[in-house]
Amino acid sequence: MLTLLSLVLVLALGLLQPTPVCALTGQQIAFALQAELSSGSEVVLTSNTSAYPAKNFTPRYNIATPPTYTVAVKPALAVDVQKVVQYALHNNASFLATGSGHGYSTSLDRLQAGIDLDLGFFNSIEIDTVAKTMTIGGSVSSNDLASALQAAGMEATLGQCGCIGYPGASLGGGIGPYSGLYGPMSDSLLSAEIITGRGQLLNVSSTQHPDLFYGLKGAGFNFGVATSLTYRIYPATNGGNAMLAQMIFPGALNQSVWQIVSNFTASNQPKELAIGLDARYVAAMGGMVVMANFIYIGPQSAGMKVIQPFLDLKPANLNISTVAWADIPFKAFYGGIAEGGCTAGAYYVPHSLNLYQIDVPNLVEVFNYMNKTLATNEVLQGVAIAMQQYAQYGFQLQDAKTSAWPYRDVVSFVQIDGVATNPSQLPAVGKYGRKIRDRLHHGSGRKDLQTYVHFANGNESPAALYSAAKLPGLRALKREYDPARLFSWYNPI
Numbered sequence: 252m253l254t255l256l257s258l259v260l261v262l263a264l265g266l267l268q269p270t271p272v273c274a275l276t277g278q279q280i281a282f283a284l285q286a287e288l289s290s291g292s293e294v295v296l297t298s299n300t301s302a303y304p305a306k307n308f309t310p311r312y313n314i315a316t317p318p319t320y321t322v323a324v325k326p327a328l329a330v331d332v333q334k335v336v337q338y339a340l341h342n343n344a345s346f347l348a349t350g351s352g353h354g355y356s357t358s359l360d361r362l363q364a365g366i367d368l369d370l371g372f373f374n375s376i377e378i379d380t381v382a383k384t385m386t387i388g389g390s391v392s393s394n395d396l397a398s399a400l401q402a403a404g405m406e407a408t409l410g411q412c413g414c415i416g417y418p419g420a421s422l423g424g425g426i427g428p429y430s431g432l433y434g435p436m437s438d439s440l441l442s443a444e445i446i447t448g449r450g451q452l453l454n455v456s457s458t459q460h461p462d463l464f465y466g467l468k469g470a471g472f473n474f475g476v477a478t479s480l481t482y483r484i485y486p487a488t489n490g491g492n493a494m495l496a497q498m499i500f501p502g503a504l505n506q507s508v509w510q511i512v513s514n515f516t517a518s519n520q521p522k523e524l525a526i527g528l529d530a531r532y533v534a535a536m537g538g539m540v541v542m543a544n545f546i547y548i549g550p551q552s553a554g555m556k557v558i559q560p561f562l563d564l565k566p567a568n569l570n571i572s573t574v575a576w577a578d579i580p581f582k583a584f585y586g587g588i589a590e591g592g593c594t595a596g597a598y599y600v601p602h603s604l605n606l607y608q609i610d611v612p613n614l615v616e617v618f619n620y621m622n623k624t625l626a627t628n629e630v631l632q633g634v635a636i637a638m639q640q641y642a643q644y645g646f647q648l649q650d651a652k653t654s655a656w657p658y659r660d661v662v663s664f665v666q667i668d669g670v671a672t673n674p675s676q677l678p679a680v681g682k683y684g685r686k687i688r689d690r691l692h693h694g695s696g697r698k699d700l701q702t703y704v705h706f707a708n709g710n711e712s713p714a715a716l717y718s719a720a721k722l723p724g725l726r727a728l729k730r731e732y733d734p735a736r737l738f739s740w741y742n743p744i
C-alpha cells in the first residue's frame with residue numbers, strides 16, 4: 252500500500268500510469284470516430300468478431316498478457332490519426348497504436364477496454380537510391396522492407412524476425428545482424444512525422460524539435476504515433492549476400508563455446524560478424540544443447556575463416572551457405588525464427604538482460620542448472636536462452652548523446668524466451684524464466700539489471716530499460732510532449 256509520502260513522490264515524479272476511466276461506451280466512441288474520420292478509414296466494434304481482428308486488422312503476436320479493446324480504428328491519413336489522439340485526449344479515452352503487433356511486454360495488459368489504433372494503412376515504402384534514404388509508413392514490416400531494399404541494391408539494420416514492425420522496432424532502438432555495421436535502426440532515423448500526446452502533428456528531425464527527435468530514437472513510443480519515418484540506407488555489401496552458418500553443439504561442449512565467444516567481445520569481433528546462440532533443452536539430443544547461428548556480411552570463404560574456432564569443435568548439423576541478405580530472417584536458426592516469430596497467438600513470457608562481459612563460469616553454471624532442472628520438467632523445456640552478440644563498431648559510430656538509445660557498450664543482448672503451450676503453464680514458465688535471468692545477472696558485469704527495452708518483461712524499473720542517466724531527460728520530454736500520459740502502456744518511462 253502506498254504511504255502518503257510515497258504517493259506524493261509518485262505524483263511528483265509523474266510515475267502513475269493512466270487508468271482507463273473513459274465513461275463512454277464502445278458504441279459512443281465508434282459513432283463519434285466514424286463521424287470524424289475520412290472515408291477511407293475503418294472503425295469497428297471489437298465485439299463484431301467477423302470484422303475484428305479477422306478483417307484487415309493486425310493480430311497480436313503474444314496473447315499471454317494482451318491489451319483488450321472495445322473499438323478498433325484503422326485511420327487512412329495522418330490527420331485521422333491526429334483526430335483519434337485528440338478525441339482520446341478530450342474524452343479521457345485510452346488507446347494503443349498497433350504497428351505489426353509484435354510488442355510482447357507484459358505491461359501491455361494494463362490497457363483494458365481501450366481503442367486499438369491500427370496503423371495498417373501506413374504501409375508505404377519509398378526508396379531513394381540516389382539520396383540513400385527510405386521513407387516508410389508507421390507499420391511497415393521488416394520483411395516487406397527487406398525485399399524492397401534488396402531489389403534496390405540497398406541494405407539497413409533489420410531485426411532477426413522479419414514480421415516485426417520496422418518503425419515499432421526502431422522507436423526502441425532496433426537491433427539485428429547488421430547492427431555491427433550500422434548500429435541500432437534508430438541511429439539511421441533522419442526524420443519522422445509524429446502525432447504527439449498533445450495532439451499536434453509535428454515533423455521532427457535533428458533541426459526540427461531536436462529534443463523530441465532525440466527521444467524518438469530509443470524511447471519513441473512514449474511520446475506519440477509516428478505515421479511516416481525517413482531513414483538513411485546503405486549500398487548492399489557483398490552484392491547483397493551474406494554467409495549463414497548454422498550448427499549445433501552438444502551440451503558437453505558448452506564451456507568451449509562460451510570460451511570462444513568470450514574471445515570475440517569488444518573490438519575483437521569483426522564488424523561483419525553477428526553471433527546468435529540459443530541454449531535450450533532438446534530431449535531428442537539428450538539434454539541441453541547450444542544452437543549457433545553466424546552471419547558474416549561478406550564472402551563465405553572469409554566468414555569461414557573467422558568462425559574457424561567454432562568449426563574446430565566439430566559441431567553437429569553443420570550447414571553453411573551464402574544467402575541473400577533479405578532471406579536471413581527466413582533461414583536463420585534453421586528457419587525457426589520465421590516459423591515461431593511470425594505466427595500470431597503465442598503464449599510467451601519474456602525475460603531479458605544485457606551482458607557486458609561473457610562470464611564463462613557463470614554461463615556454465617546456468618547451463619548445467621537448466622540441464623538438471625529441465626530433465627524432469629517437460630513444461631519448462633519451453634524456456635531457452637537466446638543471445639545476440641554484435642560487433643561494437645556499429646554502436647560506436649554515433650555519440651551516446653545523440654539519442655535516447657542507452658546501450659552502446661552491450662556485449663550480448665540476452666533473451667530468456669518462455670514459451671508455453673497453454674495459459675495454465677504461464678506462471679511456472681514465467682517464474683523459471685525470471686530465475687534464469689537472475690542467475691545470468693550474477694555474471695552480467697553490472698550490479699543493476701540493464702535490459703534492452705524491446706526484450707523486456709515489463710516488470711523492470713524504467714531505469715533498467717532507459718538507463719538512470721537518460722531517464723530524467725526522457726521524463727522531462729514526456730511532460731512536454733505527452734503530459735496526459737496517453738502513451739504509457741508499453742514499458743513506460
Ligand SMILES: Cc1cc2nc3c(=O)[nH]c(=O)nc-3n(C[C@H](O)[C@H](O)[C@H](O)COP(=O)(O)OP(=O)(O)OC[C@H]3O[C@@H](n4cnc5c(N)ncnc54)[C@H](O)[C@@H]3O)c2cc1C
Nearest residue numbers: 350351352353354389410411412416419420426477592741
Ligand atoms: C518473434 C520476435 C522477434 C523479435 N526480434 C527482434 C530483433 O531481432 N531485434 C529487435 O530489435 N527487436 C526484436 N523484437 C522486438 C520488436 O522490436 C518489438 O516487439 C517491437 O515493438 C515490434 O514492433 P511492432 O510494431 O511489431 O509491435 P506493436 O506491438 O504493434 O507495437 C509495440 C509498441 O510500439 C508502439 N508502436 C508501434 N508502431 C508505432 C508507430 N509507428 N508509432 C508509435 N508507436 C508505435 C506501439 O504502440 C506499442 O507501444 C522481436 C519481437 C518478436 C515478437
